[in-house]
Amino acid sequence: MFDAIDTSGTGMTAYRTWLDVIANNIANVNDVSPTSGPAFQAQYVQVQPIAAGPDGVGHGVTETGLPASSAKGILEYDPNDPLADAKGYVRRPDIDMSQQMGNLIMAQRAFEANANVVERSTDIYKSAIDIGKGI
Amino acid sequence: MLDDIASLSLQAAISGLSTRQQVTANNIANVETPGFTADTVSFESSLAEAVGAGDPTSAAISVTPTGDQPGVNGNNVNLDSEVVTATKTGLQEQLLTGALTSTYGLISTVLKG
Numbered sequence: 390m391f392d393a394i395d396t397s398g399t400g401m402t403a404y405r406t407w408l409d410v411i412a413n414n415i416a417n418v419n420d421v422s423p424t425s426g427p428a429f430q431a432q433y434v435q436v437q438p439i440a441a442g443p444d445g446v447g448h449g450v451t452e453t454g455l456p457a458s459s460a461k462g463i464l465e466y467d468p469n470d471p472l473a474d475a476k477g478y479v480r481r482p483d484i485d486m487s488q489q490m491g492n493l494i495m496a497q498r499a500f501e502a503n504a505n506v507v508e509r510s511t512d513i514y515k516s517a518i519d520i521g522k523g524i
Numbered sequence: 525m526l527d528d529i530a531s532l533s534l535q536a537a538i539s540g541l542s543t544r545q546q547v548t549a550n551n552i553a554n555v556e557t558p559g560f561t562a563d564t565v566s567f568e569s570s571l572a573e574a575v576g577a578g579d580p581t582s583a584a585i586s587v588t589p590t591g592d593q594p595g596v597n598g599n600n601v602n603l604d605s606e607v608v609t610a611t612k613t614g615l616q617e618q619l620l621t622g623a624l625t626s627t628y629g630l631i632s633t634v635l636k637g
Contacts, residue, residue, distance in 0.1 A: 392546050392549075393542075393545045393546045393548075393549040394549075396546060396549035396550050396553050397549045397552065397553055399553050400549075400552060400553030400554070400555070403553070404556075407556075436554075436556075436557050437557065438550075438554050438557055438560050441587075444543070444585075444587065445563070445586075445587035446543060446546045446547050446550065446563075446587055447547070447550035447554070447563065448550065449549070449550055449553040449554070450553045450554045450557050495556060496556075498603075499552075499555050499556050502552050502555060502603055502606075502607060503549075503552055503553060505607060505610070506548065506549050506552050506607075506610050509545070509610040509611060509613070509614040510545055510549060510610075510614075512614045512617075512618065513541070513542065513545055513613065513614050513617045513618075516617055516618045516621040516622075517538065517542070517617070517621055519621065519625070520621045520624050520625055520628070521624075521625055521628045522625065523625075524625065524628055524629040524632040
């Protein structure tokens with residue numbers, strides 16, 4: 390009962406996680422670290438479909454992990470930075486802002502689509518509940 | 525009395541639409557999942573045959589892959605058509621539940637006299 394709402398719920402959870410991760414990546418886009426340590430690592434969301442039941446109907450999507458990008462980042466010459474090493478280099482995260490913004494739009498639209506289906510499904514279940522009402 | 529052909533056909537159709545809504549929800553939940561293959565639900569032709577044979581309960585609901593061309597990440601969900609399906613299924617379901625209520629209303633009229 391009400392499976393369609395649960396299914397869309399898994400989609401909303403997955404895309405909200407993606408939005409959270411993108412927000413965190415963008416918030417840290419200018420982090421500076423010394424060359425002796427790792428740079429901030431951008432995270433990605435890994436998902437897979439939830440296996441279908443015996444009737445062949447799938448049950449949505451589930452997050453399977455948050456892999457991080459390389460810790461090497463980009464070496465940048467900035468001798469005035471207090472974290473710079475003897476040669477004047479610091480590490481900055483290797484985050485592609487345009488890619489992050491593209492992902493942000495995809496995650497937002499996908500979240501909206503799932504929220505939309507929750508509404509449609511609610512209408513359907515409501516009308517099913519109302520069968521025989523008023524007779 | 526409550527299991528006449530009309531009621532049973534409506535019930536079978538509502539059940540098919542409910543499955544279609546679940547499948548649509550699953551397709552949209554996986555709209556960005558790499559390698560995901562979208563499914564589609566068909567029950568109308570099977571139901572038409574079953575009604576023709578006089579037994580709507582024998583109608584089968586089949587869930588099959590859409591066969592659409594996948595994109596670069598192997599995902600073939602078409603968001604536009606899925607949202608249209610979700611909306612259409614919702615309206616069809618309201619129509620059918622209304623018809624079922626009317627059918628039961630007739631019986632109710634008879635019972636109340």
